[in-house]
């Protein structure tokens with residue numbers, strides 16, 4: 001079993017480069033199916049979610065040249081067939097639900113295993129099904145282990161999303177790109193990853209307008225074609241390292257960042273008293289002391305991201321005062337709390353609200369990464385803590401953090417991946 005071991009308490013300095021966005025690339029890869037041609041993706045992160053998607057695409061018949069050292073995938077989807085994929089890797093990640101939209105768009109049918117991914121409490125997909133049905137899918141049958149969707153003549157329509165959903169917005173864009181006529185998504189999610197997917201679809205010939213606003217208009221087309229696309233930088237990876245740098249940095253530059261994607265996060269850091277210099281595509285975090293506690297509420301973009309509430313928690317534990325964290329997207333996303341408490345944090349969960357009383361001295365301990373961002377929080381906590389922290393279940397961390405050991409070693413963290 002792989003584990004991460006950190007000897008903490010050491011200050012860090014230097015530069016951390018940010019990779020392509022996980023939550024974009026996991027939709028971009030299935031989206032290439034719509035092209036029925038060759039699509040080159042640049043800036044692809046070397047993470048296990050990408051490896052799983054490549055494996056699934058190859059089972060479907062895609063020919064993929066991968067050079068993840070250079071961040072490139074060349075995906076030829078001309079020989080892809082819509083074969084039932086009920087089990088296996090499909091169930092290991094959330095993003096496998098994007099195969100439903102992509103296969104439905106290209107072949108008019110999909111049989112795909114139910115998505116897995118991190119356990120953040122209930123993660124329903126009713127809005128995806130509702131959208132497919134509105135587009136004319138004749139049969140939407142959810143079995144114990146897979147979803148079957150058949151809709152060989154999709155027709156555009158207006159779809160109102162009851163809840164702002166990244167997954168349902170993207171899945172609808174995928175299917176609607178090849179539907180007849182115009183689809184309008186109302187109350188669409190506005191995350192940067194949605195714009196990134198729309199950009200690829202448009203480069204492949206689609207007509208998607210309004211991505212990044214809450215109304216997206218898609219005019220369906222019959223054929224799409226190959227394209228070249230560079231994945232946007234990962235705002236969640238950037239936020240994770242910004243918080244780490246604020247906690248332990250003696251001057252750290254986070255490189256390859258789109259500042260606008262992180263505005264609400266940066267506003268919180270500044271409210272805490274973190275000193276930053278923002279440049280065109282990098283952010284320098286200066287040595288920051290006397291931090292103040294803040295309250296965090298995660299909401300859809302452009303608000304504070306649910307994916308960043310766990311990674312910022314160890315930094316909050318260094319601030320002075322009492323504060324709370326409320327995750328309105330995933331109320332049960334609190335699994336990092338008992339592990340941080342085990343390391344000495346004065347933190348608890350009360351009615352889905354995380355309450356902390358800081359500053360706390362953290363001490364190295366044996367902890368478990370119960371999900372991806374909880375794992376990221378524990379890595380940061382281990383770097384802050386005195387003594388040795390051993391993190392198990394690190395497969396979750398490797399789902400989303402490209403070369404995490406190498407990047408952190410380069411700025412002076414004593415961190416190792418061990419087999420035990």
Ligand SMILES: CC(=O)N[C@H]1[C@@H](OP(=O)(O)OP(=O)(O)OC[C@H]2O[C@@H](n3ccc(=O)[nH]c3=O)[C@H](O)[C@@H]2O)O[C@H](CO)[C@@H](O)[C@@H]1O
Pocket residue numbers: 023094122123124125126127128129163164165166167168189191299300301305306307328329330
């Ligand atoms: C709006 C939001 O912040 N979305 C985050 C969410 O995306 P992810 O795509 O996982 O989740 P959605 O954006 O789809 O879900 C947002 C909310 O809508 C609800 N919902 C969703 C789909 C559905 O069919 N029915 C339904 O009720 C969910 O329970 C959740 O409360 O987690 C991802 C991974 O952590 C993040 O990168 C996204 O930024």
Ligand SMILES: C=C(OP(=O)(O)O)C(=O)O
Pocket residue numbers: 022023093094095116117118120307372373400
């Ligand atoms: C929970 C996450 O991913 P997924 O939705 O793929 O499980 C995440 O990116 O924080």
